[in-house]
Amino acid sequence: MTELTLSKAIGSGLRRALSDDDRVVILGEDIGALGGVFRITDGLQRDFGADRVMDMPLAESGIIGMAVGLAYRGFRPVCEIQFDGFIYPAFDQIVSQVAKLHYRTRGAVRMPLTIRVPYGGGIGAVEHHSESPEAYFTHTSGLRVVTCSTPQDAHTMIRQAIACDDPVLFFEPKRRYWTKGEVDEDADFPMDAARVVVTGTDVTIVTYGPLVATAIDAAAAAADDGVSIEVIDLRSLSPLDLETVEASVRTTGRLVIAHEAQEFGGLGAEIATAITDRCFYHLEAAPARVAGFDVPYPASRLEEHFLPDLDRMLDAVDRVMGRENALTGWSAS
């Protein structure tokens, strides 16, 4: 066991993947000498060479399209998209090519790509550097979408993503890059299994990535108030481990879903529907969502208002508990 930051844990996972399998190649902007703008690939080009850790021209569609060709030839490319807001030029290659080639060729062609995306806000960045575009990709069949919230998960899951024969979008919560934790290099668990982070009996909070830490804080704060919260870290956003959520909601009877991404059409809607479908007679209240507002990610001096925080999470807890809350007495008219 070693103590690592989440960013270093991803770096060590990449290093392991490169040394374990010589078909693994890393592609991205500034990932060589600089080690990436977040230094995740620090030292990898020096140690594995410019043929395996390749600095790319500035063209996101080009990076993903090139990875498709490499995958056709049996490589396992790991692409780094520099920031969430710059994945859109590559959208067509990801959703029309990467996601569909296995299906279109009836299994003849494998696309074992990993696409790493630093995502989410909270670091005071300028526009296009704080977005949460995961729902675009969870909506696309053929892609797996995962995210991590601890150094351990970051290390294990990046290796699992690279080893997976399907394309994986690997979303890295950039404001948690500096979170420290113990990492066991030999740890293993199914990549699509959610994790119960805190156990509780009154309310289930389902979240992922950057908000897992916030939910843990919410559980601690609610405990002071006599409310017992169970926190679930989804890890995998596609597929969803609905069984773990269902089991929790069957005992708590109350569900809060939290994510940074805009609320409308987001994962919260998907989870609320699926769980209502499965647990209708176990629910004591309608599921509540805490999410980013349906506005573009705002200027950084406003992001604290956009991002779901501890208080907004606790307010949603009050809502499902039937307690006085911000929306008490509120009506849509």
Next chain:
Amino acid sequence: MLLNPAGERVPNPEYEPFVADVTGDQLASLYEDLVVVRRLDIEATALQRQGELALWPPLLGQEAAQVGSARTLRPDDFVFSSYRENAVAYCRGVELPDLLRVWRGTAQSGWNPYEVGMATPSIVIGAQTLHAMGYAVGCLRDGVDSVAVAYFGDGATSEGDVNEAMIFAASFRAPVIFFCQNNQWAISEPVGLQAQRPIAERAPGFGIPSIRVDGNDVLAVMAATRQALERARAGEGPTFIEAVTYRMGPHTTSDDPSRYIDPLQREEWAAKDPLARVEAHLRDTGVLTDELAEAIAGRADEIAARFRKGCVDLADPRPLDVFDHVYAEPHRGIARQRSQYAAYLASIGEAQSEGEQR
């Protein structure tokens, strides 16, 4: 140009050596390919008109560009094409019915790419050029001298992906050939809307040597492709070929070219037909006798008949096939939907065995 529209060999000291080894018999066999792919194309168009195919993108007029280039490739080279390269697919050895699966709607791709060295075609314009470039970089990494060939149209050269592919290919000296069939049209848009200068002039700006070749001259196309292949295998990187040709028919069977094509322009190009000139040349040199011509036509008819039969014999996929191959590894979401739909089908008494079969 090596063979003019009258079927005369024209001296061309630069490209002559690349096809100096092509014998009369080999040229006759290329001619047979041209005749066969034109025959297949006509048959497919007929199949569409008869309701057997949902759509067909004819290649009428582009036979020489496709056959001339595809016949110069080695089996270990790899093609990334768009939807119109059915003659290329034929030359790569794709089985006849497999050429039709996509257009009949029984599958989204016709063949296993690894069995024929040709990727499943991309309908998204230009996307495949990046794949070819990436594959070519993979060949470099693997230390093999295979070459990737990207086929695309004149319209595609406006897409970002094609331009990105050229930038990357030049940066990595990728053994890739960018083979642009300039058939003068992108559906109804004339090439002038995509390019103010000859398309081949664009590549040098990316650091890629280019060749502008008469795409209706099978020998010239062959020579240009051989030059590009030689360059790629020697580690000299990408080449851009602009094969100047003409789409004699509609864009697809759903298109109405009478709305935008000037009949005079079509006539002008009809006089440069890629088959007629080879035929004239082979007649002049005595290789093509009446008997041989008849035998070739007979073979083409016979292949077309097999093509037609293969088409109508294509089996429809089974209902639960819709869930197959979305992922390479088990996926709980798909597994759930599949078993729910199987139960639903069983409940309405349909495809009972389907549900139990897996």
